[in-house]
Amino acid sequence: MKNINHLLKKYDVPGPRYTSYPTVPAWVGDVGAADYSTSLKSILSGDKLSLYFHLPFCENLCHFCGCMQVITKDHSRSAEYVQKLIHEINLIAAQIPQKPRLVSQIHFGGGTPNFIKPAELTLIMQVIRQHFDVLPDAEIAIEMHPRTSTREFCENLATLGFNRISLGLQDLDPKVQKLINRNQTYEMTRDMVESLRLLGFNSFNFDLVYGLPGQSYEGWMDTLGKVLKMKPNRMAIYSYAHVPWVRPVQRTFEDSDLPTPEMKINFFETALQFFSSNGYQLIGMDHFALHDDELAIALKEGTIHRNFMGYSTRSDAHQIGMGVSAISYVGGNYFQNAKDLKSYYPKIDQDTLATHRGYILNADDALRRDLITQIMCRGYVDIKAFEQKWKIKFKDYFPEALLNLANFQEDNLLKLDANEFKVIDEGSLFLRNMAMVFDAHLEGIRAKAKNPTFSRTI
Ligand code: SF4
Structure with missing residues (x-):
């Protein structure tokens, strides 16, 4: 490890x-x-x-x-x-x-x-x-x-x-x-x-x-x-x-x-x-x-x-x-x-x-749901296929998320380029964390919560 x-x-x-x-x-x-x-x-x-x-x-x-x-x-x-x-x-x-x-x-x-x-x-x-x-x-x-x-x-x-x-x-x-x-x-x-x-x-x-x-x-x-x-x-x-x-x-x-x-x-x-x-x-x-x-x-x-x-x-x-x-x-x-x-x-x-x-769900929710499902199921996203399916440019649609994913790349948990998002080695332990990067509701949920909402990821 x-x-x-x-x-x-x-x-x-x-x-x-x-x-x-x-x-x-x-x-x-x-x-x-x-x-x-x-x-x-x-x-x-x-x-x-x-x-x-x-x-x-x-x-x-x-x-x-x-x-x-x-x-x-x-x-x-x-x-x-x-x-x-x-x-x-x-x-x-x-x-x-x-x-x-x-x-x-x-x-x-x-x-x-x-x-x-x-x-x-x-x-x-x-x-x-x-x-x-x-x-x-x-x-x-x-x-x-x-x-x-x-x-x-x-x-x-x-x-x-x-x-x-x-x-x-x-x-x-x-x-x-x-x-x-x-x-x-x-x-x-x-x-x-x-x-x-x-x-x-x-x-x-x-x-x-x-x-x-x-x-x-x-x-x-x-x-x-x-x-x-x-x-x-x-x-x-x-x-x-x-x-x-x-x-x-x-x-x-x-x-x-x-x-x-x-x-x-x-x-x-x-x-x-x-x-x-x-x-x-x-x-x-x-x-x-x-x-x-x-x-x-x-x-x-x-x-x-x-x-x-x-x-x-x-x-x-x-x-x-x-x-x-x-x-x-x-x-x-x-x-x-x-x-x-x-x-x-x-x-x-x-x-x-x-x-x-x-x-x-609105259109943005449906797109993110598809992406998060692929991450949680396979730890893999074919970015070109995803762009075609949803008619978006991945880097333009998720500029902030891509910046946040740099952390996982530095820790050798993720391989990411214009073609693929691929979880590697112990990265599968942190799929929840990677999915969180694409969650557009998370901040709002945290801001509204009076008590802790989620269990810890590990
Ligand atoms: S068997 Fe035990 S763990 Fe399963 S639902 Fe009942 S109380 Fe919960």
């Missing part, structure tokens, strides 16, 4: 993760159901759709959690939620007059999606198939927690056509798990993966997190070794986002329990070397895929995409999120549903779309 202290001093700053552009703090409350309805109606027959369903219930609260969840051990609560979700699917479908409504990706996220009953999931899938044409090669994925999983639920997934399973592992070190209140042993995870393989599932994604309280080099290496034994097809290795001002539960551990930024970089570098030498390809900033996985192939062919569900091979124009707090990107604009059940349920009961805020 190059002079690590020098790089951390320069680049370890609060910044967005760029799962959207403009980022969520720039979105506004006066974008509502009427705007969303207009965007849904603009969907053309034959446009490919990605559907996301948020199932928020979890039995226990993990103390590092940054997701929208509802903590309860009362499984009967899912009945009302599923009823509202089905109502929302009906409402959304009614807003899309064109047919066929082709679906190439379905993702159930949470929360803990396997909190609901098998029969409830069956019902949701039936309603989806009533309204949408799910393509034969569609990716149908679900996030699961081994602790809540049952054999009946897994068998039902196979019957319903699910073909990708995503498991959160975070870190298998018992000391870390105790601090984050997540009791999930290696054996429990391994047994679940083995039984799913016996049911015919052969595509697994694991989520790991570095920067968690109590993490040590030895414990992390042990986790990486155990993960390799289970051989997932894909992994996401996220940097823990410490935002206790937004997630007060993160105050349950001491700041002194957290690894230093130097340790965090070391954890990621270790994982990068370990998985690169064991058959995995780094995808974007923090994802990995086996070399024969379609995600790694899409990266090589330059056809990789990024949406709220992570990196994807699907170039869908529209992502429709359903359920509490779900985010949609439809017709080139963003929309987010009501963020808690108290506001989500009444909207659905009134037969209205549950939109709570959003963002209508």
